Amino acid sequence: KxxxxxxxxxxxxxxxxxxxPRHALGDGADARDYFRLLFPDSLFEHMVEQTNNYALYRQRRSGRIDSHWHPTNVREMQAYIGLNILMGINQLPDYGMYWATDIFIGNAGFKKTMTARRFEKLNQNIHLCDREMEPARGRPDYDGLYKIRPLLNVVQSTMWExxxxxxxxxxxxxxxxxxxxxxxxxxxxxxxxxxxxxxxxxxxxxxxxxxxxxxxxxxxxxxxxxxxxxxxxxxxxxxxxxxxxxxxxxxxxxxxxxxxxxxxxxxxxxxxxxxxxxxxxxxxxxxxxxxxxxxxxxxxxxxxxxxxxxxxxxxxxxxxxxxxxxxxxxxxxxxxxxxxxxxxxxxxxxxxxxxxxxDLCDQLRECYQVGRPCKKWWRYFLWFYINLCIVDAYIIMRESRGGAPPPGWLVLGSRTRCYRLKKLLELMQPFHLWMGN
The missing domain is CATH 3.90.350 (Transposase Inhibitor Protein From Tn5; Chain A, domain 1)
Known part of the structure; x- marks a missing residue:
């Protein structure tokens, strides 16, 4: 009625x-090229700079030299992020198990990329901001999101553009x-x-x-x-x-x-x-x-x-x-x-x-998590935005190619949820191939 x-x-x-989609990528572009539209190399360079700075800051504050730390670079930072992406596909209860000597548990790709100690050191020191310049709570310029503000400034702009x-x-x-x-x-x-x-x-x-x-x-x-x-x-x-x-x-x-x-x-x-x-x-x-x-x-x-x-x-x-x-x-x-x-x-x-x-975005995002549980709130947002960039890059690639996969990709012939899961997995695959070389 x-x-x-x-x-x-x-x-x-x-x-x-x-x-x-708005980009100038050709038909030969791979998944990593689309990912760079959302997460550019300049962001990796910034992460490297701030991670190295924070490692020195921790040593000055503690008064001790960390003999196991040496400065990182862009290639290693990309490998570190790639390992965290792959941990969402190949899930184990504890990240130390990826370097286990047991052939049924340990992952040869992780071992060839970096040692467990190096991964742990990057975990300790990874940073996005200059901690020495952080405004104190109560100051007029205090920013509750200061620790991830550089990431937000870049990613929010690239996702929109x-x-x-x-x-x-x-x-x-x-x-x-x-x-x-x-x-x-x-x-x-x-x-x-x-x-x-x-x-x-x-x-x-x-x-x-x-x-x-x-x-x-x-x-x-x-x-x-x-x-x-x-x-x-x-x-x-x-x-x-x-x-x-x-x-x-x-x-x-x-x-x-x-x-x-x-x-x-x-x-x-x-x-x-x-x-x-x-x-x-x-x-x-x-x-x-x-x-x-x-x-x-x-x-x-x-x-x-x-x-x-x-x-x-x-x-x-x-x-x-x-x-x-x-x-x-x-x-x-x-x-x-x-x-x-x-x-x-x-x-x-x-x-x-x-x-x-x-809900559609969440379905793609929740298929494979990025990163590991931690005690720092800003790390969760770092992995969230990286995961979001992967999903957005997949959607841009799919629509740019009219649904056709890049050359050499397996065609499932279906637009079901499984098709999306497979494409998301293939979007992550170039990181694995790059780290294995």
Whole structure:
């Protein structure tokens, strides 16, 4: 049943920007060339410089010379990162087991690349920033993310520049799995990773390409609605006037946010909470009464359409990219019978179809972890962004080649999840081949 109040068509402008991969790589480019688009060699050079500086800093602070340490270089740093990537594919309980003498446990490739002691020394000293220049807490220039700021400055820029956003984009929270006690770790029951460090992500709704990933930093006294407003406007910076469609969940969606996005030339759609300021009073449950399955009410103010519908539960939605009154059929399946159709209004159909970009990215990212559990929070973010660059590089390569693999790659002939897993494995393979030479 459709119950509408003075509804009319929503005016929508077309996307006004080119979309897809942006690079000058030819058909002969390999997986490492695509990875360099996101994680350039200059970042490895910076890591080498700061790692060597930190090793000297530790020795000065302790007053002892580390006889087992010698300065690293770019080639060794790339090998070290490559080993951490391979540890996500060939998983063992303890990283020392990769150098075990037992032929059934030890890995010959790891042993040929570097010794266990050298790997341990790189683990101790790897750094991204100048610790001697770190602002103290309480100073005006204090930066809680100082330890990874150089990485963020580079990777956030390369991810944005390497792929022009498509029309439909997803904004959602992601999680970085951690082991141990971290005061900043949060419990997220709706995510595959229930407890971890929170990251806000802007991803392509169809491919899962991550355009932006911002680390969650809370502000004292900031409520959920204000935080959601700040996160969305920050992630959408640079999209103004291009008429992209943003899809988000009830944590973010509010009337004031959709009005702001419309002024900026952006459309949005998302579930919302009826308690949010500005949600139409006539659509609140106390006024619409008990809804039958498939029944919905809609009302409209300008381009913003509010919808309340009962599916398995009552769902409230706000949208600025959907004409009200249009009903489609959502295919679902009973556990013990054939599929059947559930009528749904257009805003919820589009939401269901496009609110998946971050989940797609997480699927690719979680297939193979990078790095090992540690006691330093910033290390988890280092491995997270390296993993994210691998996933984004894979997506760029796949779309640049129209789905065709590079010469010599095994073709599985399928676009299933297994196909993506195999391609992710092959994306990592050049590191292994390079380290073995």
């Amino acid at each position: 459709n119950n509408n109040f003075a509804l009319y068509s929503v005016l929508k402008a077309q996307l006004s920007a080119a979309t897809g 390497a792929y022009a956003p498509n029309r439909c984009l997803t904004i959602d929270a992601g999680a970085v799995a951690v082991k141990g006690r971290f005061s900043t770790a949060q419990y997220m029951p709706s995510k595959p990773i229930k407890k971890g460090l929170k990251v806000w992500m802007l991803c392509d709704s169809k491919s899962g390409y991550c355009h932006r990933a911002a680390i969650h930093v809370s502000r004292p006294g900031e409520d959920a609605e204000a935080l959601g407003y700040r996160v969305v406007t920050s992630l959408a910076k640079g999209l103004e006037g291009k008429y992209h469609h943003l899809f988000m969940d009830s944590f973010f969606t509010s009337v004031s946010l959709l009005q702001r996005l419309l002024r900026d030339g952006l459309y949005a759609c998302g579930t919302t909470q009826q308690s949010r300021h500005g949600f139409p009073d006539m659509l609140k449950l106390r006024n619409v009464g008990k809804l039958a399955p498939g029944e919905f009410f809609q009302c409209q103010h300008g381009n913003i359409v509010a919808t309340v519908m009962r599916d398995t539960k009552v769902i409230s939605c706000l949208s600025s990219n959907c004409t009200p009154g249009i009903v489609g059929i959502c295919q679902s399946r009973q556990c013990d019978g054939p599929s059947f159709g559930m009528p749904r209004p257009l805003p919820l159909l589009l939401y269901q179809e496009n609110m998946r970009g971050v």
